Amino acid sequence: MGELALELKGLRKSYGSRVVLDGIDLAVERGTILGYIGPNGAGKSTTVKILCGLLPDFEGDVRVLGLDPRADALAVKRKIGYVPENAILFEQLTVAEFLLLVGRLHALDDGLTKRRSERFLELFELSERLGARIATLSKGMRQKVLLTSALLHDPELVVLDEPLSGLDVNATILVKELIHALAQSGKTVFYCSHVMDVVERVCDRIAILDGGKLVALGTFEELQQAQGGGSLERIFAQLTSEGGQAEKAQALLEALRTS
Amino acid sequence: MAKLPADPWRTKEEGGLFLGLILRLVDQLQRPLRAFGVDYPIFRELLRARVVMDLRPSGESTSGWGVAGIVVVLLVTWLIGMGTGVMALAQDDRALWLVGSQSALFFLLLFYLVQALAGMLVDPTDVRVLAPHPVPDRTLFAVRLVQVFAYLFVLAASFTLGNVMLAVFRQPVLATLFVFPLLSLACTLTALGGVTLFLAVLLRVVGPAHFQRVSLWAQIGSAVVLMGGLQVAPRLVPEHLWQRLGENEFLRACWPPLQFARVYELTTGVVDRVHWIALAFTVALPALALLATLRLASRSYIAGLDGSLEFTRKHPRTWPQGLVTRLAARLTRSREQRAGFEFAVALSFREAHVLRATLPQFVSFQAMWIGLGVSLQRGLDSPSLYLCMSSGMVALVLPNLLEMCQGSPTPEARWIFVASPLESEAELVRGATKGLLAVWYGASLLSVLAVQLCFVGPGAILSVLLAAELSALIALGYARVWSLGVPFTHPAKKNSMDNVGLVLTMFLALGALGLLHWALSQHVLLLAGGVLAGAFGVRFLWRALERMPVSKSRRLDAAQAQSAT
Numbered sequence: 100m101g102e103l104a105l106e107l108k109g110l111r112k113s114y115g116s117r118v119v120l121d122g123i124d125l126a127v128e129r130g131t132i133l134g135y136i137g138p139n140g141a142g143k144s145t146t147v148k149i150l151c152g153l154l155p156d157f158e159g160d161v162r163v164l165g166l167d168p169r170a171d172a173l174a175v176k177r178k179i180g181y182v183p184e185n186a187i188l189f190e191q192l193t194v195a196e197f198l199l200l201v202g203r204l205h206a207l208d209d210g211l212t213k214r215r216s217e218r219f220l221e222l223f224e225l226s227e228r229l230g231a232r233i234a235t236l237s238k239g240m241r242q243k244v245l246l247t248s249a250l251l252h253d254p255e256l257v258v259l260d261e262p263l264s265g266l267d268v269n270a271t272i273l274v275k276e277l278i279h280a281l282a283q284s285g286k287t288v289f290y291c292s293h294v295m296d297v298v299e300r301v302c303d304r305i306a307i308l309d310g311g312k313l314v315a316l317g318t319f320e321e322l323q324q325a326q327g328g329g330s331l332e333r334i335f336a337q338l339t340s341e342g343g344q345a346e347k348a349q350a351l352l353e354a355l356r357t358s
Numbered sequence: 359m360a361k362l363p364a365d366p367w368r369t370k371e372e373g374g375l376f377l378g379l380i381l382r383l384v385d386q387l388q389r390p391l392r393a394f395g396v397d398y399p400i401f402r403e404l405l406r407a408r409v410v411m412d413l414r415p416s417g418e419s420t421s422g423w424g425v426a427g428i429v430v431v432l433l434v435t436w437l438i439g440m441g442t443g444v445m446a447l448a449q450d451d452r453a454l455w456l457v458g459s460q461s462a463l464f465f466l467l468l469f470y471l472v473q474a475l476a477g478m479l480v481d482p483t484d485v486r487v488l489a490p491h492p493v494p495d496r497t498l499f500a501v502r503l504v505q506v507f508a509y510l511f512v513l514a515a516s517f518t519l520g521n522v523m524l525a526v527f528r529q530p531v532l533a534t535l536f537v538f539p540l541l542s543l544a545c546t547l548t549a550l551g552g553v554t555l556f557l558a559v560l561l562r563v564v565g566p567a568h569f570q571r572v573s574l575w576a577q578i579g580s581a582v583v584l585m586g587g588l589q590v591a592p593r594l595v596p597e598h599l600w601q602r603l604g605e606n607e608f609l610r611a612c613w614p615p616l617q618f619a620r621v622y623e624l625t626t627g628v629v630d631r632v633h634w635i636a637l638a639f640t641v642a643l644p645a646l647a648l649l650a651t652l653r654l655a656s657r658s659y660i661a662g663l664d665g666s667l668e669f670t671r672k673h674p675r676t677w678p679q680g681l682v683t684r685l686a687a688r689l690t691r692s693r694e695q696r697a698g699f700e701f702a703v704a705l706s707f708r709e710a711h712v713l714r715a716t717l718p719q720f721v722s723f724q725a726m727w728i729g730l731g732v733s734l735q736r737g738l739d740s741p742s743l744y745l746c747m748s749s750g751m752v753a754l755v756l757p758n759l760l761e762m763c764q765g766s767p768t769p770e771a772r773w774i775f776v777a778s779p780l781e782s783e784a785e786l787v788r789g790a791t792k793g794l795l796a797v798w799y800g801a802s803l804l805s806v807l808a809v810q811l812c813f814v815g816p817g818a819i820l821s822v823l824l825a826a827e828l829s830a831l832i833a834l835g836y837a838r839v840w841s842l843g844v845p846f847t848h849p850a851k852k853n854s855m856d857n858v859g860l861v862l863t864m865f866l867a868l869g870a871l872g873l874l875h876w877a878l879s880q881h882v883l884l885l886a887g888g889v890l891a892g893a894f895g896v897r898f899l900w901r902a903l904e905r906m907p908v909s910k911s912r913r914l915d916a917a918q919a920q921s922a923t
Contacts, residue, residue: 114567153489155661156567173492181490189487190849191411195366203403204491213367230366249490 103162104129104256104287105150110159112145119145121311122159127304129255132278132288134302136295138339141308143291144184147260150289151181164255177205180254182262184291186241190234194220194244197233198251205252212251219247223270238265246274257281258289263297275301299331309339371410380409384504394652397497404493404501408484412505430862432516438462439520446525446534452626455525456619459538460545463517464615465584467510467549472581473722475506477714479557480573483767483850485663495659496652503554503648510546518542533626541618544644548614551647556580558654561662569662574713581722589729608636614643685796690789691904694782698789702763702845703797711850712762716755720802723751728809741814742879745825746872748810752802753833754868757860759798760791760840764912765850772847776914783844784908790845791837792903799833820885824878827892828871832864834899843912 105127112120120142127133137143148154150163152172161168168175189197195216202212220226223243228236233244242265249257259278263271278288278301292298298305299319307315307322315322315338319331326334336344364370371377384391384405392398442462445455479502488498518539526534557573564572592600603609609616617640624637686699706712727748775786803826810822839860878888910916 151490153661153664155658156565173494176490176492179490183486183490187486189407189411189484191414192407193366196369196407196410199367200403200407201491204400204488204493206399230364 101128101130103127104131104164105133105289106160106162107146108160110146110149110157110161112142112149112154112157119311120149120157123308123311123313125306125313125316127287127289129287130282130285131303132282132290132301134298134305135289135291135308136293136298136305136335137308141339142311143308144260146308147181147183147258147289147291150175151179151258152176177252178254179256179258180249180252181258182242182245182249182260184260184264186238186245186265188233188241188244191232193230193232194225194236195229197244198248201248202251207252215251216247219250222273223247239267239270242266243270254286256287256289258291260291261293262290263292263294295330295332295335305331307335307338314338369406369410371413374413376413377406377409380508381406391500394500394649395496395656396500396652397494400493401497401500404488404498405504408501408505432512434862435466435513435516436520438466439517440524441520443521443524446521447528452529453619453623455529456622457616459521459525460541460615460618463514463542463545464549465588466517467514467546468553468584470510470513471506471549471553472577472584473718474715475509476553476557476577476580477711478502478506478509479554480570480663480714482570482663482665482710485660489660489664493660494656496656499554499558499655499659500652503550503651506554507546507550510550511543514542514546515539530626533622537622537625541622544621544641545615545618547644547648551644551651552614553580554651555647555654558651561658562654566658566661567665569658570665570710574710574717577714578718578721581718582725585722586725586729589726617643682793682797686789686793689792689796692782692785692789694780694785695789695792698786698791698844699793699796702790703793705766705846706759706763706794706798709763709766709846709850711765711767712759715762716759716798719755719758720752720798723755724748724802724806724809727751727806741818741821742825742876743872745810745814745818745821746828746868746875748806749803749825749829750832750868750871752799752806753829753836754861754864755802756795756799756833756836757840757864759794760842762851763790763794763845764843764848766846766848767850769847769849772844772914775844775847783914784906786844787842787908788903788906791842791906794845795833795837803829820882820889821875821879824875824885824888824892827889827896828875829868830896831892831899832867832871834896834903835867836860836864837899837903837906841909841912842906843909844914847914848912 103126105125107123107125110120110123110125111118123142123146135143135146145154149157149161150168152163152168152175155169155172157169163175164178166175166178189200192200198216199209199212202209202216217226217229220229220243223246225240225243228240233241236244242262246262249259257278262274266274275297278290281288282303290298290302302319304316304318305322306313315325315334317325322331322334323329326337329337381402384402388398391401439459442455442459445458446452479499481502485498522534522538525538556576560573560576561569603613617636621637621640682700682703686696686703690696690699727744730744730748775783780786807822807826810825811819814822875888878884
């Protein structure tokens with residue numbers, strides 16, 4: 100195994116008596132793309148928050164690019180780019196003001212921030228909105244601003260939590276290609292999503308989380324071998340649900356008719 | 359000649375006087391800030407962004423008072439300053455003027471801090487944007503400190519101006535013009551340092567996971583101590599002890615805000631003997647408090663802000679069946695009203711910005727009047743003032759409650775209403791207003807009634823009822839003045855200082871109704887008639903809520919259009 104970008108040993112996190120992560124062991128090599136998937140409430144976002152140094156109180160040993168996010172959260176944040184699930188931005192600022200702010204928080208030269216931002220926004224077809232207030236942007240446009248801000252400082256590790264949310268088709272294709280390109284240039288991508296076919300096609304390895312535990316880890320082919328073939332969607336349902344989604348859909352319709 | 363397009367990379371406010379002045383001021387403090395462990399470039403950048411955002415208001419206010427409300431706050435503060443300045447003219451005892459003025463300022467600043475501004479220090483909104491970026495905890499805390507200090511400074515300056523304008527005619531001119539403002543500044547820093555140090559210690563003691571929850575209760579507790587404790591404490595401590603404390607040279611030189619009077623006297627040469635150690639402590643106290651605060655806030659501040667207000671308890675698996683549900687069924691006239699009632703009440707109990715802005719006010723006003731009830735219990739011929747003020751003050755919190763309930767950290771959730779086949783948006787607003795009035799105001803008024811009965815006895819039940827009715831008349835009478843939309847569908851505000859003007863007129867109305875109460879209390883028949891008329895008035899105004907309109911600027915389609923591309 101090559102140099103590790105992420106290393107989680109016995110990671111455990113609970114809120115009161117509710118255990119959210121229950122002993123996660125995971126290692127991710129540099130320059131690879133890991134798909135981190137699981138049903139709602141499985142603990143994906145909590146893992147992401149811990150990796151990004153946003154949650155300091157957890158049990159176990161975590162190394163992000165060789166750093167301990169508990170003890171050295173700032174150093175971790177300098178090296179990672181994070182796109183959270185919900186695009187929360189400063190509504191009152193313009194796109195340009197927000198990106199300049201982010202650049203300065205990462206100690207980037209203003210000229211560099213402007214050049215990189217302009218290029219990103221051009222590729223995202225958002226150049227014309229540079230001077231627009233963020234409050235006036237649509238969901239997809241905000242997502243593009245968020246992606247730009249996460250990549251602005253050229254991070255070594257990119258953590259993406261549902262990055263395609265709200266994006267149009269062209270932007271979705273662009274982001275998928277971007278993820279590949281990032282990995283090829285030696286960056287590590289930690290990719291959380293519910294869009295299974297994208298995870299299946301984009302990620303080098305896939306980790307499936309359920310009830311705070313890792314229930315499967317491997318390449319797509321390895322998961323297929325272990326679970327008897329099929330798409331990632333089928334494997335996922337097999338591992339994390341009691342199955343019978345078609346029957347459940349029928350039962351939902353039945354409930355509408357009878358009640 | 360065609361106008362060149364503006365440079366999008368240039369902030370409009372950059373060349374402005376206000377932002378420029380603030381940035382130049384903090385640039386002067388660069389060295390000490392760095393010495394305190396603040397990352398200066400990040401501090402400056404965050405402060406710049408914060409000021410720019412504050413200069414761009416997010417839109418509507420409840421009553422159209424807008425900026426005028428803030429001007430009213432400053433005017434009221436200036437008048438209080440003048441009121442205490444009169445002591446400088448009327449009294450020969452300079453110490454009384456100084457202690458009175460600085461105590462009033464200290465109390466005023468603590469009041470604003472506990473009731474409204476402390477919420478800024480623990481506001482989680484921008485943390486969700488900043489958390490993924492390398493912002494040191496201490497630096498973010500320092501930005502918040504400066505922001506809150508700016509508000510306090512303006513208030514203190516307004517107070518000091520009012521005071522000095524009068525005092526200068528009787529007191530030593532130079533000391534009044536130059537030393538008194540400096541003492542006000544020290545007083546401001548001490549108040550700020552005390553509150554922030556308390557919060558920083560709390561963060562260290564309870565940890566980030568519980569910080570939001572515990573700090574809310576601490577805020578409520580502090581408000582109760584501030585408003586109620588001041589009434590009760592003088593009675594709990596024997597008089598001779600107060601006297602001995604006042605004569606103790608060490609305490610006089612270091613007890614806030616008595617110490618500032620001592621410093622003033624020293625500069626004017628009135629006293630030549632002073633406890634130098636205590637005096638050194640006085641001068642260093644604000645800086646020490648702020649230094650300790652910054653030291654303590656060096657870790658987990660951001661994680662603490664991101665914590666939850668909710669208790670981690672098991673959630674019931676049943677549908678709600680409690681008192682609120684029963685009240686909603688009884689007090690509403692349509693399904694949409696009922697929906698508005700139940701959802702507004704449920705969210706008002708959980709939204710952090712609502713709880714932080716209103717709960718301390720509801721609880722502390724009651725504590726104040728319980729305290730005052732203890733003080734007034736003896737030797738009071740007519741309880742009209744006490745009864746009317748204690749009942750009426752509850753109504754004065756309503757503008758703040760209704761305004762805060764208009765906002766939400768996730769206003770996009772308005773799509774639920776936009777996408778619903780609503781027959782009448784106004785019905786939702788009416789139901790929600792009824793809910794907030796019945797649950798928040800109604801429950802508070804009932805608890806006030808219980809306390810009043812304890813102090814004045816069941817024999818004065820008619821007086822108590824009349825006072826409650828007069829309070830309800832104010833609450834309901836103003837319901838048409840508020841410009842409301844469907845609650846929790848607009849961007850959240852941190853506080854609603856712009857409602858102060860409205861609250862002030864309510865306070866004046868309260869005074870007039872207090873006089874009416876006193877007049878009606880002169881004879882039992884008048885009193886009984888007043889209670890009866892009051893009951894009819896309350897019923898009439900409650901029914902008038904059925905005609906309450908939706909504010910044009912706060913209609914769902916207006917909000918939707920504002921946020922659309």
